[in-house]
Amino acid sequence: xxxxxxxxxxxxxxxxxxxxxxxxxxxxxxxxxxxxxxxxxxxxxxxxxxxxxxxxxxxxxxxxxxxxxxxxxxxxxxxxxxxxxxxxxxxxxxxxxxxxxxxxxxxxx
Amino acid sequence: xxxxxxxxxxxxxxxxxxxxxxxxxxxxxxxxxxxxxxxxxxxxxxxxxxxxxxxxxxxxxxxxxxxxxxxxxxxxxxxxxxxxxxxxxxxxxxxxxxxxxxxxxxxxxxxxxxxxxxxxxxxxxxxxxxxxxxxxxxxxxxxxxxxxxx
Numbered sequence: 001x002x003x004x005x006x007x008x009x010x011x012x013x014x015x016x017x018x019x020x021x022x023x024x025x026x027x028x029x030x031x032x033x034x035x036x037x038x039x040x041x042x043x044x045x046x047x048x049x050x051x052x053x054x055x056x057x058x059x060x061x062x063x064x065x066x067x068x069x070x071x072x073x074x075x076x077x078x079x080x081x082x083x084x085x086x087x088x089x090x091x092x093x094x095x096x097x098x099x100x101x102x103x104x105x106x107x108x109x
Numbered sequence: 110x111x112x113x114x115x116x117x118x119x120x121x122x123x124x125x126x127x128x129x130x131x132x133x134x135x136x137x138x139x140x141x142x143x144x145x146x147x148x149x150x151x152x153x154x155x156x157x158x159x160x161x162x163x164x165x166x167x168x169x170x171x172x173x174x175x176x177x178x179x180x181x182x183x184x185x186x187x188x189x190x191x192x193x194x195x196x197x198x199x200x201x202x203x204x205x206x207x208x209x210x211x212x213x214x215x216x217x218x219x220x221x222x223x224x225x226x227x228x229x230x231x232x233x234x235x236x237x238x239x240x241x242x243x244x245x246x247x248x249x250x251x252x253x254x255x256x257x258x259x
Contacts, residue, residue, distance in 0.1 A: 058217055075246065
Protein backbone atom coordinates (compact mmCIF):
# COMPACT_ATOMS: atom_id res chain seq x y z
CA UNK A 1 0.00 0.00 0.00
CA UNK A 2 1.36 3.46 -0.91
CA UNK A 3 0.53 6.84 0.49
CA UNK A 4 -1.90 8.99 -1.44
CA UNK A 5 -0.75 12.58 -1.32
CA UNK A 6 -4.15 14.09 -2.11
CA UNK A 7 -5.95 12.02 0.53
CA UNK A 8 -3.33 12.79 3.16
CA UNK A 9 -3.41 16.53 2.44
CA UNK A 10 -7.20 16.59 2.48
CA UNK A 11 -7.38 14.71 5.79
CA UNK A 12 -4.89 17.15 7.32
CA UNK A 13 -6.71 20.22 6.02
CA UNK A 14 -10.08 18.91 7.24
CA UNK A 15 -8.73 18.16 10.72
CA UNK A 16 -7.10 21.60 10.98
CA UNK A 17 -10.26 23.30 9.69
CA UNK A 18 -12.29 21.56 12.39
CA UNK A 19 -10.11 23.06 15.12
CA UNK A 20 -10.27 26.56 13.65
CA UNK A 21 -14.03 26.39 13.12
CA UNK A 22 -14.47 25.31 16.71
CA UNK A 23 -12.16 27.80 18.42
CA UNK A 24 -12.22 30.96 16.29
CA UNK A 25 -15.87 31.97 16.99
CA UNK A 26 -15.16 31.75 20.74
CA UNK A 27 -12.09 34.00 20.42
CA UNK A 28 -14.00 36.45 18.23
CA UNK A 29 -16.91 36.67 20.70
CA UNK A 30 -14.54 37.26 23.60
CA UNK A 31 -12.74 40.06 21.72
CA UNK A 32 -16.02 41.69 20.72
CA UNK A 33 -17.32 41.61 24.29
CA UNK A 34 -14.08 43.01 25.75
CA UNK A 35 -13.76 45.72 23.07
CA UNK A 36 -17.22 46.97 24.06
CA UNK A 37 -16.26 47.04 27.75
CA UNK A 38 -12.98 48.84 27.02
CA UNK A 39 -14.78 51.44 24.89
CA UNK A 40 -17.34 52.00 27.66
CA UNK A 41 -14.52 52.69 30.09
CA UNK A 42 -12.98 55.30 27.79
CA UNK A 43 -16.34 57.05 27.61
CA UNK A 44 -16.61 56.85 31.40
CA UNK A 45 -13.21 58.55 31.86
CA UNK A 46 -14.30 61.41 29.58
CA UNK A 47 -17.59 61.75 31.43
CA UNK A 48 -15.87 61.87 34.83
CA UNK A 49 -13.43 64.46 33.48
CA UNK A 50 -16.15 66.66 31.95
CA UNK A 51 -18.18 66.60 35.16
CA UNK A 52 -15.00 67.44 37.10
CA UNK A 53 -15.22 64.35 39.23
CA UNK A 54 -11.60 63.58 38.39
CA UNK A 55 -8.53 65.77 37.84
CA UNK A 56 -6.25 65.84 34.77
CA UNK A 57 -3.72 63.74 36.64
CA UNK A 58 -6.35 61.15 37.54
CA UNK A 59 -7.62 61.04 33.95
CA UNK A 60 -4.06 60.39 32.78
CA UNK A 61 -3.63 57.56 35.30
CA UNK A 62 -6.94 56.02 34.27
CA UNK A 63 -5.98 56.21 30.58
CA UNK A 64 -2.75 54.38 31.40
CA UNK A 65 -4.69 51.71 33.29
CA UNK A 66 -7.07 51.37 30.37
CA UNK A 67 -4.20 50.99 27.93
CA UNK A 68 -2.75 48.20 30.11
CA UNK A 69 -6.10 46.39 30.28
CA UNK A 70 -6.38 46.57 26.48
CA UNK A 71 -2.89 45.09 26.13
CA UNK A 72 -3.81 42.24 28.51
CA UNK A 73 -6.92 41.42 26.45
CA UNK A 74 -4.98 41.50 23.17
CA UNK A 75 -2.29 39.27 24.68
CA UNK A 76 -5.00 36.79 25.58
CA UNK A 77 -6.32 36.85 22.00
CA UNK A 78 -2.77 36.37 20.69
CA UNK A 79 -2.24 33.43 23.07
CA UNK A 80 -5.54 31.76 22.22
CA UNK A 81 -4.86 32.19 18.50
CA UNK A 82 -1.44 30.57 18.93
CA UNK A 83 -3.08 27.72 20.84
CA UNK A 84 -5.63 27.32 18.06
CA UNK A 85 -2.84 27.08 15.45
CA UNK A 86 -0.99 24.59 17.63
CA UNK A 87 -4.09 22.43 17.99
CA UNK A 88 -4.87 22.66 14.29
CA UNK A 89 -1.39 21.42 13.44
CA UNK A 90 -1.57 18.59 15.98
CA UNK A 91 -5.03 17.58 14.73
CA UNK A 92 -3.68 17.55 11.16
CA UNK A 93 -0.82 15.26 12.21
CA UNK A 94 -3.14 13.00 14.21
CA UNK A 95 -5.46 12.69 11.21
CA UNK A 96 -2.77 11.03 9.08
CA UNK A 97 -0.75 9.36 11.86
CA UNK A 98 -2.19 5.88 11.52
CA UNK A 99 -2.14 5.81 7.70
CA UNK A 100 1.46 7.04 7.51
CA UNK A 101 2.81 4.76 10.26
CA UNK A 102 1.02 1.69 8.84
CA UNK A 103 2.22 2.35 5.30
CA UNK A 104 5.82 3.03 6.28
CA UNK A 105 5.77 0.14 8.77
CA UNK A 106 7.44 2.19 11.48
CA UNK A 107 6.39 4.95 13.87
CA UNK A 108 7.18 8.19 12.08
CA UNK A 109 4.38 10.25 13.66
CA UNK B 110 5.60 14.47 -12.45
CA UNK B 111 8.34 16.74 -11.08
CA UNK B 112 5.74 18.84 -9.26
CA UNK B 113 4.13 15.80 -7.61
CA UNK B 114 7.54 14.61 -6.46
CA UNK B 115 8.32 18.03 -5.07
CA UNK B 116 4.98 18.23 -3.23
CA UNK B 117 5.43 14.74 -1.78
CA UNK B 118 8.95 15.59 -0.63
CA UNK B 119 7.74 18.80 0.96
CA UNK B 120 4.89 17.04 2.76
CA UNK B 121 7.22 14.36 4.11
CA UNK B 122 9.87 16.89 5.12
CA UNK B 123 7.17 18.75 7.02
CA UNK B 124 5.93 15.54 8.66
CA UNK B 125 9.46 14.55 9.69
CA UNK B 126 10.21 17.98 11.14
CA UNK B 127 7.11 17.95 13.33
CA UNK B 128 7.05 14.21 13.99
CA UNK B 129 9.16 14.10 17.15
CA UNK B 130 6.11 14.76 19.32
CA UNK B 131 3.04 16.96 19.47
CA UNK B 132 3.79 20.62 18.86
CA UNK B 133 3.75 22.77 22.03
CA UNK B 134 4.02 26.52 21.44
CA UNK B 135 2.27 27.53 24.65
CA UNK B 136 2.85 26.33 28.23
CA UNK B 137 0.64 23.79 29.95
CA UNK B 138 -2.30 24.84 32.14
CA UNK B 139 -1.16 25.79 35.64
CA UNK B 140 -3.72 25.29 38.42
CA UNK B 141 -1.80 27.49 40.86
CA UNK B 142 -1.84 30.45 38.47
CA UNK B 143 -5.58 29.89 37.95
CA UNK B 144 -6.24 29.76 41.71
CA UNK B 145 -3.91 32.66 42.52
CA UNK B 146 -5.51 34.96 39.96
CA UNK B 147 -9.04 33.92 41.00
CA UNK B 148 -8.22 34.68 44.65
CA UNK B 149 -6.80 38.06 43.71
CA UNK B 150 -9.92 38.85 41.71
CA UNK B 151 -12.09 38.03 44.73
CA UNK B 152 -9.87 40.15 46.96
CA UNK B 153 -10.16 43.11 44.57
CA UNK B 154 -13.95 42.76 44.37
CA UNK B 155 -14.23 42.62 48.18
CA UNK B 156 -12.04 45.71 48.43
CA UNK B 157 -14.04 47.71 45.86
CA UNK B 158 -17.37 46.74 47.43
CA UNK B 159 -16.12 47.89 50.84
CA UNK B 160 -14.77 51.12 49.34
CA UNK B 161 -18.18 51.92 47.84
CA UNK B 162 -19.74 51.95 51.28
CA UNK B 163 -17.05 53.81 53.20
CA UNK B 164 -16.91 57.47 54.25
CA UNK B 165 -13.92 59.69 55.00
CA UNK B 166 -11.51 58.83 56.61
CA UNK B 167 -12.08 55.06 56.15
CA UNK B 168 -12.07 55.36 52.35
CA UNK B 169 -8.69 57.13 52.14
CA UNK B 170 -5.73 55.31 50.62
CA UNK B 171 -3.77 55.49 53.89
CA UNK B 172 -6.38 53.18 55.40
CA UNK B 173 -5.88 50.64 52.61
CA UNK B 174 -2.12 50.61 52.10
CA UNK B 175 -1.98 47.03 53.38
CA UNK B 176 -4.40 45.83 50.70
CA UNK B 177 -2.25 47.31 47.93
CA UNK B 178 0.99 46.00 49.42
CA UNK B 179 -0.38 42.51 49.96
CA UNK B 180 -1.91 42.38 46.47
CA UNK B 181 1.40 43.47 44.93
CA UNK B 182 3.19 40.72 46.86
CA UNK B 183 0.64 38.20 45.55
CA UNK B 184 1.12 39.28 41.91
CA UNK B 185 4.91 39.25 42.22
CA UNK B 186 4.78 35.71 43.62
CA UNK B 187 2.61 34.67 40.66
CA UNK B 188 5.11 36.30 38.28
CA UNK B 189 8.00 34.33 39.78
CA UNK B 190 6.03 31.13 39.29
CA UNK B 191 5.04 32.07 35.73
CA UNK B 192 8.67 32.83 34.87
CA UNK B 193 9.69 29.31 35.88
CA UNK B 194 7.23 27.71 33.41
CA UNK B 195 8.52 27.27 29.82
CA UNK B 196 6.67 28.98 26.92
CA UNK B 197 4.76 31.15 29.38
CA UNK B 198 5.72 34.63 28.11
CA UNK B 199 2.18 35.81 27.44
CA UNK B 200 0.94 35.03 30.96
CA UNK B 201 4.06 36.66 32.36
CA UNK B 202 3.40 39.85 30.38
CA UNK B 203 -0.24 39.86 31.52
CA UNK B 204 0.81 39.53 35.17
CA UNK B 205 3.24 42.42 34.69
CA UNK B 206 0.34 44.55 33.39
CA UNK B 207 -1.76 43.53 36.38
CA UNK B 208 1.09 44.55 38.70
CA UNK B 209 1.42 47.91 36.94
CA UNK B 210 -2.32 48.56 37.19
CA UNK B 211 -2.32 47.79 40.91
CA UNK B 212 0.43 50.38 41.40
CA UNK B 213 -1.45 52.88 39.21
CA UNK B 214 -4.65 52.32 41.16
CA UNK B 215 -2.78 52.96 44.42
CA UNK B 216 -1.45 56.24 42.94
CA UNK B 217 -4.96 57.11 41.73
CA UNK B 218 -6.29 56.47 45.24
CA UNK B 219 -3.56 58.63 46.78
CA UNK B 220 -4.38 61.54 44.47
CA UNK B 221 -7.97 61.38 45.73
CA UNK B 222 -6.75 61.79 49.32
CA UNK B 223 -5.49 65.29 48.56
CA UNK B 224 -9.09 66.50 48.24
CA UNK B 225 -10.00 64.59 51.41
CA UNK B 226 -12.90 62.88 49.64
CA UNK B 227 -13.75 59.30 48.75
CA UNK B 228 -13.38 58.04 45.18
CA UNK B 229 -16.48 58.88 43.14
CA UNK B 230 -18.82 56.02 42.25
CA UNK B 231 -17.74 56.31 38.61
CA UNK B 232 -14.09 55.82 39.56
CA UNK B 233 -14.94 52.65 41.44
CA UNK B 234 -16.99 51.42 38.48
CA UNK B 235 -14.01 52.12 36.22
CA UNK B 236 -11.60 50.22 38.48
CA UNK B 237 -13.96 47.27 38.76
CA UNK B 238 -14.38 46.99 35.01
CA UNK B 239 -10.68 47.59 34.33
CA UNK B 240 -9.47 44.87 36.67
CA UNK B 241 -12.21 42.52 35.56
CA UNK B 242 -10.87 42.78 31.99
CA UNK B 243 -7.33 41.93 33.12
CA UNK B 244 -8.34 39.08 35.44
CA UNK B 245 -10.64 37.63 32.77
CA UNK B 246 -7.90 37.92 30.12
CA UNK B 247 -5.41 35.99 32.28
CA UNK B 248 -7.93 33.34 33.31
CA UNK B 249 -9.40 32.92 29.82
CA UNK B 250 -5.95 32.18 28.41
CA UNK B 251 -4.94 29.96 31.33
CA UNK B 252 -8.10 27.86 30.92
CA UNK B 253 -7.57 27.64 27.15
CA UNK B 254 -4.20 25.99 27.91
CA UNK B 255 -6.12 22.92 29.10
CA UNK B 256 -6.42 22.11 25.38
CA UNK B 257 -9.74 20.32 25.63
CA UNK B 258 -10.63 18.83 22.30
CA UNK B 259 -14.32 18.25 21.60
